[in-house]
Amino acid sequence: MNVSAHCDPPVIIYKQSDGFDLNASCDWTSVDRGPLLPTFSTAAKVRVIVTFILCGISTLCNSAVLWAANGHKRKSHVRVLIINLTVADLLVTFIVMPVDAVWNITVQWLASDLACRFLMFLKLQAMYSCAFVTVVISLDRQSAILNPLSISVARKRSRVMLMVAWTMSTLFSIPQMFIFHNVTITYPANFTQCTTRGSFVTHWQETAYNMFTFSCLFLLPLVIMIICYTRIFIQMTKRSLFSNQLSLRCSKNNIPKARMRTxxxxxxxxxxxxxxxxxxxxxxxxxxxxxxxxxGKVSHSLTHILFIFGLFNACLDPIIYGLFTIRFCKGLKGVSHRRATDMSVKVTNTVVAETLKCTAITFPCKRGEAAGEKAQQV
Structure with missing residues (x-):
């Protein structure tokens, strides 16, 4: 949110809390034609409620995934990737969501200047980590499909990529601590905001920083992901066209099925x-x-919806993992196996009972049965 002593009438409150934050949570009101101050609007109240609900759901789901993954004795490199993605989602859950909700409630920034700088650093770092870990997962899947014989080095490679991802997310977030600071105005009332106001000499410098953040946070990861899965699709298409032995479902080895599921x-x-x-x-x-x-073209409610829709991604990741994980599939198979076992036991008991009954009835006719068996063998 940009607030200055001059009259700036932006339609959207611009906080830049995660590189940029189109936070239209407050409506601008004019007081005696002075500076426009934000208020806690109805749309902001709905946003706060939904954000807290998403925070609870994300905490529950991601904690369950983290507990299940850490409880497994054998940690494959894919499971390690999922754990890192879960940790990144939990950072968004515990930092981005609560700070955004509380900031919308208080409207202005009530914490210290140090808290302003540090929390803005953590918020951007959480966003970067989600994007970069997702990129690492894409690169790992590309390597697994294009170079299936390099499984032995997959664990080491993924560990290195994860270290690079977390290091880059931290380094790229450090500028937040220098450009964000508390700004206070006294007219028409005392109002303090955590903002980048005054940190850039010219407008193009601010635009350049925003574009750098946008490129690293979304554009570059998007391009890398598209390239990875395009190469995977092309490779799998070539194999299906030129090799009839690529049918993973018909393979006796379970590794191709697991790789396809992942x-x-x-x-x-x-x-x-x-x-x-x-x-x-x-x-x-x-x-x-x-x-x-x-x-006049974009309502405040739309910006609320788009931001909440973005936060919803932290809730979807653990659900997706739950649907595709091997343990989940085994659980479903275990239920069906137990049902099949119970059914077979019932059938076996019935057959045994009928056999005993038949034996008791046909015991006197043993010679006839023996003769019949000999005739059948001939």
């Missing part, structure tokens, strides 16, 4: 990331270059 899971995770965040980032891109065009 590929589907990672693809769905990537699609959900793209679908959830694309509308929000596109609106931010529109605001940077054509802020005047948004006035």
């Amino acid at each position: 590929l589907k899971m990672s693809l769905v995770i990537v699609i959900c990331f793209i679908v959830c965040w694309t509308p929000y980032y596109l609106l931010g891109l529109w605001y940077w270059f054509f802020p005047d065009d948004l006035e």
